[in-house]
Amino acid sequence: MKLKHTAMAGTLESSDIMVTIEPKDTGGIALDLTSSVMQQFGRQIEAVIRDTLSGLGVENAAVIAVDKGALDCTVRARVSAAALRAAGQEEFNWEVRR
Amino acid sequence: MDEQLLQNIPHIDEIAHHGVFSGVPAKHTGTFQDRAQRQNKLLPSLEDAVRATGLRDGMTISFHHHFRGGDHVVNRVVDTLARMGFKNLTLAASSLAAVHAPLIEHIKNGVITHIETSGLRGELAEQISRGLMDCPVVFRSHGGRAAAIRSGELHIDVAFLGAPSCDPYGNANGYSREEGGTLACGSMGYARTDAKYASKVVILTNKLVSYPNAPWAIPEYDVDYIVVEEDIGDPKGIMSGATRYTKNPKELLIAQTAANVIDAAGYLYNGFSMQMGSGGASLATARFIRQMMLDKSIRCRFALGGITGQITAMHEEGLIDRVLDVQSFDLDAAHSLKHNRFHHQIGATYYASFLSAAAVDQLDFVVLSALEIDTDFNVNVLTGSDGVIRGAIGGHPDTAAGASLSVVVAPLTRGRIPCVIGRVNTVVTPGDVVDVVVTDQGVAVNPKRPEVAGKLRAAGIRVYTIQELKDKAEALVGVPDPIRYKDRIVGVVMYRNNTVIDVIRQIDED
DSSP: OOOOOEEEEOSSTTOOOEEEEEEEEEEEEEEEEEEEHHHHHHHHHHHHHHHHHHTTTTTTTEEEEEEESOHHHHHHHHHHHHHHHHTOHHHHHHHOOO | OHHHHHHHTTTTTHOSSSSSSOOOOOOOOOOOOHHHHHSOOOESSSHHHHHTTTTTTTTTEOOOTTTTTGGGHHHHHHHHHTTOOOEEEEESSSSSGGGGTTTHHHHHHHHHHEEESSSOHHHHHHHHHHHHSSOEEEEHHHHHHHHHHHTTOOOOSSEEEEEEOOTTTOOOSSSSTTTTTTOOOOOOHHHHHHHHSSEEEEEEOOOOSOOOOOOOSBOOOGOEEEOOOOBBBHHHHHHSSSOOOOOOHHHHHHHHHHHHHHHHHTOOOOEEEEOOSHHHHHHHHHHHHHHHHHHHHHHHEEEEEEOOHHHHHHHTTSSSEEEEEEEEOOOOHHHHHEEEEEEEEEEEHHHOOSSSSSSSGGGGGGEEEOOOEEETTOOOSSTTSSSOBBOOOTTTHHHHHHHHHHEEOSSSTTTEEEEEEEEEEEOOGGGGGOOEETTTTTEEEEETOHHHHHHHHHHHOOOOOOHHHHHHHHHHHHOOOOOOOOEEEEEEEEEESOOEEEEEEEOOOO
């Protein structure tokens, strides 16, 4: 997926995460993560962010994530939304679980 | 009567030890009002009082925490002691709050080298968790502190006790029945232990009233010196109007479940006794208990502990016969203590000391909050999920041990932090005295109390194992990585019998 401009998703409310994604040409994913639960869940949040971006085919980007204790599902949703907005994509692959 | 006759009295050596009557000193014949002006314990300044006590380097000073976040006494006194050049003092407070952050400087400059307290919060707690002090802070429960003071394990050389009213002889109280009292903290229960056992006692008061300041919390014979200070505390920080009931639906669900558990377990009968913790959910439990009492037409014989306006409203409604108040949490409670004759002030020893028969031993049930509960039912109320000290033991282990049914209430998760986990960061109350855990997503009963589990099931309450609650939490939030600590011990946690139950280590942020 090709990112076109900087975009963001999420809020700074408790149990949410605010994700800002800026397109880059090279350098892979540069992640700047701060979290209110860094010690306990920092590793897991980073893994979910990288996994989500990789799943969307985003290879190069500067990502700023400010986490306020979001669950994994929320992290995934905010990262996806920010990436899709950055790519200007309006066709969504809604994953419907059977 | 002469000496010779005295010696002829059989068994005189066992009967009298002070010889023969030899006359009396001159009587005071001035008026009582005149005496109050001349022969009293008032000193012109705090510095004079400190000098009069004979305080020396290396001694132990003590304070009470009835002024909570509004306390100006600790900082004022320690500033003064620092200016006077004292070093190497032990500060033994019944508890400390965020307002005591200025102590950090006095720890750095060697004025305070050891702290004993029930809890720590704010910047002082943060820095101590990061290794500010060489000697570990000693954390005791309210009952444990009372026992340690009485046994001499914690000897107080000089107690500096703030009092919203005091007369020239030292009869001191947390409120005043005189007109025009502006400051009130209600009960001064924790200060009474200090006053009774400290070598020297200084009362700092902003309101000097005529003798006798009745009723008093502290009697004059326990007081050595009195200093009048305009500013001993900020009324806004000491207490607010009424502690409000929570509107948080999660907390209300927990509270309602807790009340149902108590009823089902058979402890809601005519003449029962209870204590409510000060947390949102434990406080809200009182609301549901009240409705059940009305429905069943039963009364509570006594409510104990930190007292709130919810409890005093039920007292005034006729639902609670007696209130035993070691600490008043809000203005409504302080007002009730002042006006209701069966709202009775008690001291820390009477409340919770294991060395004597204590009021906690007469509790049917107590509802207590928790930061963390583990699968052995151990409870932590002292360190946060990041390992930093941010709480107080209070009467948690005392009441849990004393009550026939201890109910610990907590949300299953706080944000992403699970509250039911494999091992608590700090054991404050051992699982052996915790009977039921109530969360918003289920109830667990300690396997030591199978009869309680049976009664809950019979009443239609689903009972989970504590492991099932932990699994539910992990399914929601995942498994947290453990907190990293260094080896260095920054805090020692005492159980209520003053045995060491756990330690707190310096957090590792490298």
